[in-house]
Amino acid sequence: MKNGKVVILTLLISLSAIAMLCAKVEYGTASLNKFKSYEELKEFLQNRRDSGTYPYSPFLKSFGLLELNTMNDYDYSKTNIQVEGVDEADIVKTDGDYIYVISGQKVVTVKAYPAEEAAVLSRITFNGTLKQLFINGERLVVFYESGSWSEAQTFINIYDVSDRKNPVLKSEIAVDGQYFSSRMIGDYVYVVIRKAASLVEGEVALPKIYSEDGNRVIPATDIYYSNIPDYGYIFTTIVTVNVLEDKQEPNDETIFSGWTTNLYVSLENIYLAIGSGDRTVLHRIHIENGEISIEADGEVPGYILNQFSMDEHEGYFRIATTSQMASLPQDPSGIILHLQNNVYILNM
Template sequence: MAAALIVVFGVAFAVMSDKVSVSASSIALADQGWSASFSSELHPDAIKKGNLYITDAMGNLVEAEMVLLENSKTINVPQLDVGDYKLHIKESAVKGGFLKSLTSKEISFAVQEELRKLSNAEELEAYFKQLMVLEKNSGQPGLFTNEGSVATEESSDSSSGSGSGGEDHSTTNNQVEGVDEGDMVKTDGSYIYAVSEAKVVITDVRNPEAMAVAKELAFKQEMYPQQLFLSDKVLVVLGSKYSAMPMEGDILEYRPQTVLTSVHLYNVEDPENPTLIREFGTEGNLTGARLTDGLLYFVTSVIPDYRVLEEPDNGEIRPHSYDTKRGEGLQPLPYEQIAILPGTMAASYSIITAIDLADPENNSVKTEGYLGGSEQLYMTKDRLYLTASAFMPISEEEKDKELGMSIWLPQQANTKIFKFALDEATVQFLASTEITGSLLNQFSMDEFDGYFRAVTTEGFAWDEAAPSKNHLFILDDKLKQVGSVEDLAPGERIYSARFMEDKAYMVTFKETDPLFVIDVSTPSSPKVLGELKIPGFSNYLHPLGENHLIGFGYDTKLEPVKDGEPRVVTGGMKISLFDVTDFSNPIEKDTEIIGGSGTYSTLQYDHKALFTHKDKNLFGFPVSLYSGSDSNYVEFEGAGAMIYTITPEGIDETANLLAGTDSAIEDWATGVQRILYVGDSLFTVSPTEIKSYNLETFEFENLLSYN
């Protein structure tokens, strides 16, 4: 009977036992510490009782400070000497340990003085094999492909919002003054260069009433242009390209394909006869690209097929690059150009490539590969920041809840930040850290006077059991936290943010739009100065001088629900003019509502869609106009562009360039993507056509169709 009870008890324990997974990087830097995260909470006294301890390479116990963070799931070791270590974990360290089992009881890691490049294939394979073991033990397939795998693309004083400086033509609405961002349309004041489906069209606009296509740049079938830059007389075309992977031995009928980010450099001294200078590229999807002082930088992210390591012949897991100047196809990066970023557990690479365009034909393309994902990119003239989501391990309880509800529940995530120095075309890693919560986009971060600032949302607005909250963090030049404002707007999430020197502005939303004004002039003690609650929310904030902001977003209203809580209904597009002269009392000075429910602009998710003319105080953007009193029924009315005059005094409609239609659906081919000016003319650019207007009267001048 006793034996039977033991057997039954053993079976019950096996069924009831929850697996506890651990996530921890294999690399740390001596001055930045090391941490490990668990899928279940640890006992508060787990460290004190010796249920968590560290040994060195000889197996000797290491007297190291260990701290259990507030979430009770993460331990941090602030300081360790250079060397190889193991974290030992007893099951009694975990709360409810009697009913829980550890997937790993030992975690190996190394502490380095500075970031070290790899030496050989064995070091790289060891990294991926450790990830596969941890992934298998966790019972979460793809656990380590999450970090940095979200496809995002953006999106000196970072408050500038440059868009039309002293030149007599438009420039891109960039986040940082002097740092150009790639876009689908560029102009040099005489010609407009625009991505049009699978080609780039160069249009002569010197006579707006008689525009003409100067040249169409066609590409091979597998190349799709995405972004453009102009640097002196060099046109840069970045695009995605599909290519067969190089294979050794016999040629197979099927060869694995990979995505490359390809760069074509053209001499456009004579735009009607551009010549291809050079083509090069790296494996992976484009994270972001920047151009400053003639130096081009771009970052790609790629997840290798590391499961080939389970095959007898293994396979190549290094990222590839190519350069027509070398006269060869795809080649794997040398090991000495690859490093493991500290604090990362990603099964993906971030690849940083740079070239000086002063002599594009002969200058070297410099490429560095880093194990560690990247989603967002922020860059100044001499610093580059990459960020990636750091997903917390999921507990068995959370997995069971997800299965029971037959829905996918998003994971809680923090944000890893990696900082690099830029010196000409040389890129050097400087520091890394992790902050609580997730970034919204590139405007969620900023650097000023040597300090890095970021705003994040922790948790989810819909989770009533653990409401979301929002934070602002300030980090020093080594990415050590020196100040913060935390737990703002519980139950809401960030919809937009903007840093303007010693002030930060943040919009959160759930039912109303709180605009927070935060003083960050003293990095060690930032504080909220003022808050404004209004209907609607802003997706994008644009500076207007020192004391005003323009918000572009949506109008909203609360609609009653029988026997339930009122629901938020999105109305038309909303422009808000905020007066922040009195920081403690921000005011919504003027508003403009465009259309009804369903109306939207690409500006609401792509800041580069904003047209500005500083001298004339003009602001414009593409609009798709819908009518409808609620979101249940909307009707498409037309599309085009709207131009406004916006000054500190108010918002005035200047030109309505919307074209009505009898069609019930939008026409992608003629939908306005960008608006720009050259001299005394305004141009709207669509995938298949350009229209010109007089910049004074906004009277229509001409239409040029590409096809």
């Protein structure tokens, strides 16, 4: 899915006629650019607001998947695994011997194996809304939010849990915006955070990142945008951290686009899916050993159900969508709606 024209192999499956059509088509002339200045970003947002496409705030969530894996000489379950080698955060995680669970405003560590030794070992209390967590060996990663919707911050806390009775905070990073989702590949965690784009007294509040090395505003000239129009705009920031490093400056990239509603992550790419009326806008971000780079975007007709509507196979990105079409019958009593399922294969 390169900048410019996107070649798509389209498979249309009509629910009404059960007919199939397979063809190569050209769809979209999307391109990614960075803003040249803060003034250009502000003008971009003002133009969208004046056109009546601002703001846009759908509330959609992805679903999870339960998969069983084997470790040592006994079994335990891992949650939310869509792609082998790409872990997904959850409210409960286990390494086989211990269970780490979010309970209210606490993260509780429980000795789980062997069963006769089961016991609560520690509780960490947070001043905010706990979202999800990861466990990586003796490192616990916790995501939580603080603040109201418009002023929310997402915190990424990393703990040393080598002594399960006494977790030690080793790193804390905060990013303006709401937590959306995250993945862990090896020792690197990739976090997606969404911040509403707003004009306050005529100025745009750019997202900020807070870490041990200091606070910084993400400059407008580092923010990407697409020429694909949308109903509303937010800042979507992808942050990556190494769970084994105590103090670090995270890598990050930010896209100024519509509201990200679904996410698919392979070992090499993050795909952000944005529902935009009768189409889905896509952004591809390449990832490798904690490095991230925004590389391409495009769009396909229809809307997707959830993250399991997308996958990557042998260098191609596949996405299943549903389109809704209306027909006017001879009887003017009403409009007939037809649903059509589509499968698009995009050449990256």
